[in-house]
Amino acid sequence: MGLYHCEGIILRTRSFGEADRIVTLFTKEKGKIEAVARGARRPRNRLVGVTQQFSYLKALIFTGKSLDQLSQAELIKSFAPLRDDLLKMAYASWWAEVLDVFLPLNEVNSDVFLFFLAGLVVLERVPDPILVSRAFELRLLRYLGYEPVLDRCVGCRRTAGPFAGFAPAEGGLLCPACAGAANGQLIPVRPATVSFLRTLYQADLRVLARRPVDPALGHELGRLLFTFIQLRAEKPLKALSFLQSLTAWTPPPEADLN
Ligand SMILES: [Zn+2]
Known part of the structure; x- marks a missing residue:
């Protein structure tokens, strides 16, 4: 039992009991943690506003016998634009889902935390997140130790192309x-897609955000990465399905239709 301070971003929230909310918080100091926010579903509770998905907060956590408790929280950045825009919300939820699925509880990973935070800042401003998201997904896979092999044949290790394709099960x-x-x-x-994928490892997300998007390339990269991540996750990814259904019929903003 004890108290500790941390700063973190809310990946997910779920209802608990009559008026409580359990938040999954990705923190800089303690990795991914879960804590109950008592009364956070009561309209006048002080934790209502700060315990929304993607909120970046400074928190005081009380460690309990079974569940930790979010004792105090102060908003650092609300990331409200990510909740107000359906497409951005879908992307942010998808990123949060990947982190939630692949990050073990209580494993400190401040590099991934800082990368996620920087990613959300870019996502808030980018008109069409396709390329930023592909780079984010790929880099996250590398950080988490699930990096796909893109510089040689995964079977015989030959580096010279051409390659027949990407095999998600082989990695x-x-x-x-x-x-x-x-x-x-x-x-x-x-x-060309393979070369582009390799450049995504180094690409600055802010620079990618300004780059014109070729939707065909974006979708080709998406097919590869989504299939790979889905296979590694070994369970249905709800936010991914939502993102896919949304992007299947939403034309990219400012698309050149001529
Ligand atoms: Zn081979």
């Missing part, structure tokens, strides 16, 4: 010879 590219011997799904990828 990377396959050359034609290895692809012939493998079973499982093979996603065709153009050589």
Whole structure:
């Protein structure tokens, strides 16, 4: 039992009991934690405003026998624009879902925390998040230790292309010879897409946010990364399904229709 201070971003909230809310908080100091916010579903409770998804807060946590308790919270940044815009909310929820699925509880990872925070700041401002999100997804996979192999054949390690495609179950590219011997799904990828994917590891999210988006490329990258992440997650990803259904019919903002 004790008290500690931390700062964190709310990945997820769920109702608990009659008026409480359990928040999943990704903190800089303690990694991913869960804490109950007592009374946070009562309209006049002081925790109502600060315990919304994506809120970035300074918190005082009381460690209990079973559940930790969010004792005090002070908003650092609300990220309200991410909740007010359906498309951005879908992207932010998807990022939060990846973190929630792949991060173990109580494992400190301040690099990932800072990367997530920086990502949300960019997401708030970018008109079309496709490329920013693809880079975010890929970099997150690297941080979390699930990096797909994109610089050689995952079967025979040959670095020279062309490659037959990306095999999600194998975790990377396959050359034609290895692809012939493998079973499982093979996603065709153009050589230009592979090169672009590799550049995404180094790309500055703020620079990507200003880059014009080729929707075909965005979707090709999405197909590859979504299938890969979905397979690794080993459970249905609700925020991903929502994002996919939304982007399937939403035209990209400021799209060139000529
Ligand atoms: Zn091979």
